[in-house]
Amino acid sequence: MVVPDDTALVTPARTPGRARRRIPLPPRLTELWADPRVRGIVSDIAATAIAALDVWLVEPDGAPGYSSWLSWLAVLAMPLRRHVPCVALVLTIPGFFTGWAQLAAMIALGTLAKRYLLTWRTLIAAFLVGLCRFVLWPWADFLELTWREHFLDAIYAVLVAGMPVAIGMLITVRQELSARINQLARSRAREQRLHAQTVRSAERAKLAREMHDVVSHQVTLIAMQAGALKVSAKDADSVEAAETIRALSTRTLEELRELVGVLRSGGDEDEYQPGLENIGTLVHGCDVSVTLAMDASPELLPAPVSRAAYRTVQESLTNVHKHAAGSPTTVRVRATGSTLVVEIRNDRPKCRPSGLPSGGHGLLGLRERAGLLGGSFTAGPTADGGFRVRATYPLSV
Numbered sequence: 337m338v339v340p341d342d343t344a345l346v347t348p349a350r351t352p353g354r355a356r357r358r359i360p361l362p363p364r365l366t367e368l369w370a371d372p373r374v375r376g377i378v379s380d381i382a383a384t385a386i387a388a389l390d391v392w393l394v395e396p397d398g399a400p401g402y403s404s405w406l407s408w409l410a411v412l413a414m415p416l417r418r419h420v421p422c423v424a425l426v427l428t429i430p431g432f433f434t435g436w437a438q439l440a441a442m443i444a445l446g447t448l449a450k451r452y453l454l455t456w457r458t459l460i461a462a463f464l465v466g467l468c469r470f471v472l473w474p475w476a477d478f479l480e481l482t483w484r485e486h487f488l489d490a491i492y493a494v495l496v497a498g499m500p501v502a503i504g505m506l507i508t509v510r511q512e513l514s515a516r517i518n519q520l521a522r523s524r525a526r527e528q529r530l531h532a533q534t535v536r537s538a539e540r541a542k543l544a545r546e547m548h549d550v551v552s553h554q555v556t557l558i559a560m561q562a563g564a565l566k567v568s569a570k571d572a573d574s575v576e577a578a579e580t581i582r583a584l585s586t587r588t589l590e591e592l593r594e595l596v597g598v599l600r601s602g603g604d605e606d607e608y609q610p611g612l613e614n615i616g617t618l619v620h621g622c623d624v625s626v627t628l629a630m631d632a633s634p635e636l637l638p639a640p641v642s643r644a645a646y647r648t649v650q651e652s653l654t655n656v657h658k659h660a661a662g663s664p665t666t667v668r669v670r671a672t673g674s675t676l677v678v679e680i681r682n683d684r685p686k687c688r689p690s691g692l693p694s695g696g697h698g699l700l701g702l703r704e705r706a707g708l709l710g711g712s713f714t715a716g717p718t719a720d721g722g723f724r725v726r727a728t729y730p731l732s733v
Contacts, residue, residue, distance in 0.1 A: 376418055384414040387440035394436040407435030414440060421448035425461050432468040441465050442500045449504030458501060466497035544596045551592060559585035587621070611642030612669065615649060622653045624665055631670035641729045644705050645669060645678045651698045652680035652725045660685035660723065675711075676729045684721035702727065 368374050391407045410431030417424035425444040431437030445465050449458045470486075470493035472478035481489070562582035569575045610618075612634035619626045634642055649667055656665050665682040699715050702725075706713040711729040718724050 380415045380418065383417065383443050384411060387411045387414050387437065387443060390439040391431075391436050394438075399435075403435040406431040407437040407440075410435070410437030410440040414443065417444045417447040421451055422457060422461075424448075425464075429464050429468060432465065433471070434473050438469070438496065441468065442496060445497065446500035446504040449501040450508050451504075453505055453508060454501070462497040462501050465500075466493040469493040469496045555585050555589045555592065559589065583621075609643045609646075611639065611646050612637060613642070615646060615667075615669070618646070618650055618653070619667060622657065624653055624656050625662070626653065627664070627666045629666070629668045629670075631668075632676060633671075637671075637676065638731065640709055641676055641731060644709055644711075644729055645676060645727070647705065648678050648702050648725065648727045649680060651702055655698060655723075655725075656680075656682045662686045663722065671731065674731050676731055677726070678729070679724065679726045681718065681724045682722050699725075 388408075388411045391411055395404060395407065408431070410428035413424045413427035416427070421444060425441070425448055428437055428441040428444045432441040442465065445458075445461050448461050452458050470489050472481065472489070559582050562578045562585060566575055566578035566582060569578055612630075612632065615628070615630065615634075619628050637645075649669075653665065653667075656663060660682050663682040663685050665680065668677070668679045668681075670677050699713075702715075703713040706727050706729065709729050711727060713725075713727045715725045716723070
C-alpha cells in the first residue's frame with residue numbers, strides 16, 4: 337500500500353444522463369489544501385497512522401522485544417520518506433524482516449519509486465522489500481516450509497514489491513502528463529490569441545483605409561471651405577464662425593490621422609487617447625463659455641478613469657454647443673475618497689439650438705463607459721431650465 341505525497345481526488349466515472357456533482361469545500365479549507373506544505377503534513381500523518389495501525393493489529397502477544405522495537409522504528413521513519421526516501425526505506429527493512437512493518441516498507445518503497453522512477457535505487461529497494469516478504473524469520477521456521485509454501489511466498493513477494501513501485505511510478509507519470517497537458521493548453525490559448533490579433537490587425541487596416549478615404553477627405557473639404565469662407569466673408573461674425581469651423585476641422589483631422597496611424601500600426605489605441613491632463617486645452621479650445629473647477633491630480637488617476645472623464649467632458653461640451661449655444665457652463669472634477677466625480681452643468685439656453693446633427697448615442701455611450709468601469713452616470717434637465725451631466729468613477733480600477 338502506498339500513501340502518495342499529494343492526495344488526489346478520485347471521482348466516479350460519469351454515467352450518461354447523470355451530471356457529476358461536486359461538493360465545494362469551504363474557502364478556508366481550499367486555501368489550506370492549496371499549500372504544498374499542508375498536503376505534505378497530511379500525507380505524513382496518514383502514512384504514519386496506517387503503518388502504526390498495521391503493526392498494532394498484526395503484532396502477536398509474547399513477541400520478541402527486538403521485533404517490536406524494530407517495527408515501531410519503521411513506523412517512526414514515515415515522516416522521513418518525503419525528504420530522504422532511501423534512508424526511510426533502510427529504516428523500515430529490519431522492522432519488516434524481523435517484525436510486522438510490511439505497510440511501512442511498502443509506503444517507503446512507493447515514495448522512493450515516485451521520486452526516482454525505475455532506476456537502480458528503485459530496483460535494489462524493491463529487491464530488499466520482496467526478500468523480506470519471501471524469507472521467514474526466524475531462519476528455522478523458513479527452512480521448515482514446503483516448496484509449495486515457498487512458491488506462494490515468492491508470488492506474494494513479487495506483489496508486495498511490485499505494487500508500490502507501479503503506483504509510485506504511475507503517480508509521477510500522471511503528474512508529468514498533467515503538466516504537459518496544461519502546457520499544451522497554454523500553447524493553444526497563445527496561438528488563439530495570436531490568430532485573433534492577426535484578424536484584428538487586418539480589420540484595423542481595412543477600417544483605417546476606409547476612414548482615411550472617406551472621413552478624412554470630407555473633413556479636409558470642410559476645413560478648406562471654412563478657410564475660403566473666412567477670406568470672402570464681409571462681417572466679423574461670419575469671419576469668426578468660419579475660423580471656428582476651420583480650427584475644429586483641423587483639430588478633428590489631426591486626431592483622425594493619429595487614430596488611423598494607430599489602427600495601421602496595430603498598437604493600443606488607449607495609449608493615444610487624451611486624459612484629464614488635456615482638460616485645460618479642451619475647455620479653452622471649445623466655443624463655449626466654461627468655468628473649470630478641478631480638484632484632482634490627473635497623473636495620480638488610473639488611465640481608464642482619466643480617459644473616461646475626458647470623454648465625458650468632451651461629449652457634454654459638444655452637446656452644450658449643439659443645444660444650448662452661448663449658455664454659461666460649469667465643469668467640476670473632484671476626487672472624493674475612492675471616487676472621481678465629474679459634473680457638467682449649463683444654464684438655460686439663450687438662443688435656439690444650432691440644428692447640428694445628433695445621433696443620440698453620446699449620452700448612451702457615456703453611460704456604458706461608466707458602467708464598464710463600475711461607476712454611475714446621470715443626465716437630465718435642471719429646475720432652472722438648464723442641463724446637468726454627472727458621472728462617478730471608482731479610483732480602484
